[in-house]
Amino acid sequence: MRLVIARCxxxxxxxxxxHLPMAPRLVLVKADNSVSVHAxxxxxxxxxxxxxxxxxKEAEAEDGxxxxxxxxxxxxxxxxxxxxxxxxxSSHELGVDPGLIKDGVEAHLQELLADRMxxxxxxxxxxxxxxxxxxxxxxxxxxxAEGGTVAVEIKRRGEIDGVEQLTRYLELLNRDPHxxxxxxxxxxxxxxxxxxxxATDRGIRCVTLDYxxxxxxxxxxxxxx
Amino acid sequence: MRLVIARCxxxxxxxxxxHLPMAPRLVLVKADNSVSVHAxxxxxxxxxxxxxxxxxKEAEAEDGxxxxxxxxxxxxxxxxxxxxxxxxxSSHELGVDPGLIKDGVEAHLQELLADRMxxxxxxxxxxxxxxxxxxxxxxxxxxxAEGGTVAVEIKRRGEIDGVEQLTRYLELLNRDPHxxxxxxxxxxxxxxxxxxxxATDRGIRCVTLDYxxxxxxxxxxxxxx
DNA sequence: AGCTAGATGTCGGGA
DNA sequence: TCCCGACGTCTAGCT
Numbered sequence: 001m002r003l004v005i006a007r008c009x010x011x012x013x014x015x016x017x018x019h020l021p022m023a024p025r026l027v028l029v030k031a032d033n034s035v036s037v038h039a040x041x042x043x044x045x046x047x048x049x050x051x052x053x054x055x056x057k058e059a060e061a062e063d064g065x066x067x068x069x070x071x072x073x074x075x076x077x078x079x080x081x082x083x084x085x086x087x088x089x090s091s092h093e094l095g096v097d098p099g100l101i102k103d104g105v106e107a108h109l110q111e112l113l114a115d116r117m118x119x120x121x122x123x124x125x126x127x128x129x130x131x132x133x134x135x136x137x138x139x140x141x142x143x144x145a146e147g148g149t150v151a152v153e154i155k156r157r158g159e160i161d162g163v164e165q166l167t168r169y170l171e172l173l174n175r176d177p178h179x180x181x182x183x184x185x186x187x188x189x190x191x192x193x194x195x196x197x198x199a200t201d202r203g204i205r206c207v208t209l210d211y212x213x214x215x216x217x218x219x220x221x222x223x224x225x
Numbered sequence: 226m227r228l229v230i231a232r233c234x235x236x237x238x239x240x241x242x243x244h245l246p247m248a249p250r251l252v253l254v255k256a257d258n259s260v261s262v263h264a265x266x267x268x269x270x271x272x273x274x275x276x277x278x279x280x281x282k283e284a285e286a287e288d289g290x291x292x293x294x295x296x297x298x299x300x301x302x303x304x305x306x307x308x309x310x311x312x313x314x315s316s317h318e319l320g321v322d323p324g325l326i327k328d329g330v331e332a333h334l335q336e337l338l339a340d341r342m343x344x345x346x347x348x349x350x351x352x353x354x355x356x357x358x359x360x361x362x363x364x365x366x367x368x369x370a371e372g373g374t375v376a377v378e379i380k381r382r383g384e385i386d387g388v389e390q391l392t393r394y395l396e397l398l399n400r401d402p403h404x405x406x407x408x409x410x411x412x413x414x415x416x417x418x419x420x421x422x423x424a425t426d427r428g429i430r431c432v433t434l435d436y437x438x439x440x441x442x443x444x445x446x447x448x449x450x
Numbered sequence: 451a452g453c454t455a456g457a458t459g460t461c462g463g464g465a
Numbered sequence: 466t467c468c469c470g471a472c473g474t475c476t477a478g479c480t
Binding site: 001003005016017018019020021023024025026028030031032034035036038039040041042043044045046047048049050051052087088090092093094095096097098099100101102103104105135156161164 | 226228230240241242243244245246248249250251253255256257259260261263264265266267268269270271272273274275276277312313315317318319320321322323324325326327328386389419
């Protein structure tokens with residue numbers, strides 16, 4: 001990891017064309033040769049960057065007044081950094097990162113729900129997770145107390161495109177005489193009003209999930225063993 | 226801008242729960258108090274971060290063996306960084322960035338197409354760009370050679386949600402007796418197979434755009450003046 | 451390698 | 466403020 005603070009201008013030519021006028025910025029070079037240019041605001045997003053795999057070439061400017069970095073990737077996208085004045089330049093060995101452990105994403109919600117179908121409806125049971133269809137897998141396919149089929153779409157945040165997605169699945173599943181009629185259920189930790197309206201209009205039931213409660217139930221289960 | 230290289234562990238509790246085991250990393254603190262934690266790979270995305278506005282509190286660890294940073298935002302999301310060993314710590318004044326100048330984005334495609342409706346179909350003409358409807362503006366509304374109305378949705382990459390969007394517009398526009406029947410056209414530099422299938426199934430024609438060719442035509446036009 | 455769907459998406463514009 | 470669509474989306478997982 002190399003940290004350079006420099007007055008620089010930046011040009012990117014690739015999927016679009018972009019230019020940054022001369023100003024002091026942080027230029028970050030990582031072990032994989034990737035480069036990012038940061039201003040002194042916004043945590044997440046660099047002003048400009050080149051993702052790996054890419055190559056970095058460092059050269060003196062023609063007028064001798066600074067350095068020019070040229071970063072190129074396979075697709076021919078190019079990032080050119082012209083440094084007028086270098087204020088800081090240090091390198092550090094970090095090694096490979098052990099990586100991030102996440103909890104609470106959609107995949108996890110799906111696991112929890114599949115284990116506790118009865119939180120969706122009394123007497124409901126699981127047929128299978130990731131039920132395959134021609135247009136992609138349905139998050140959960142289940143059976144209600146009367147033996148009817150239920151297709152469940154799970155989102156962390158329920159928005160219109162999630163309802164559209166479920167609608168497409170339902171249309172397809174309802175063509176299968178073994179399954180039809182298939183009921184739709186839209187489950188999310190938070191459902192946007194527009195999504196709820198659209199779902200209700202299409203006869204799709206909405207359920208908001210309490211992740212902590214679900215996890216709590218799971219924790220209780222684990223505590224029994 | 227403050228640059229810290231440290232052996233640290235990180236915990237995030239907010240929209241999800243995430244944990245990073247103790248390892249050497251870059252911790253970046255920007256002038257707006259935002260914090261990001263970077264490993265030595267991937268240019269774009271930090272392992273963990275807190276977006277502004279947020280507050281940063283620095284304290285000694287209870288056992289005196291290091292520092293603990295607590296970053297909190299309005300929503301109560303929390304990022305906790307425990308530093309066991311600080312390998313580098315420097316601060317730099319950068320000032321406000323003059324900002325990025327972009328060119329060649331999506332809006333440009335729309336401009337180009339509006340100017341060259343005949344590339345979409347022989348004898349086609351423009352009614353207007355950003356034609357307003359109750360659910361948002363249609364990218365281009367035009368007329369075909371027979372005087373029929375055409376709604377055009379433009380994307381750089383054509384995917385399913387773009388087809389859904391156009392479908393909603395068409396449904397609405399077709400309720401207007403002055404416009405109906407309205408034909409749909411899905412135009413993009415690249416159209417994904419699933420999107421093409423869905424569009425075709427709904428009677429929406431697909432067109433792939435050649436940005437360079439369109440721009441070339443425009444350049445030729447300019448060269449006349 | 452190509453494709454699909456998820457994301458702590460982030461970011462900007464308009465109602 | 467919320468809502469919605471664009472983004473050099475990025476990224477992981479699967480065919």
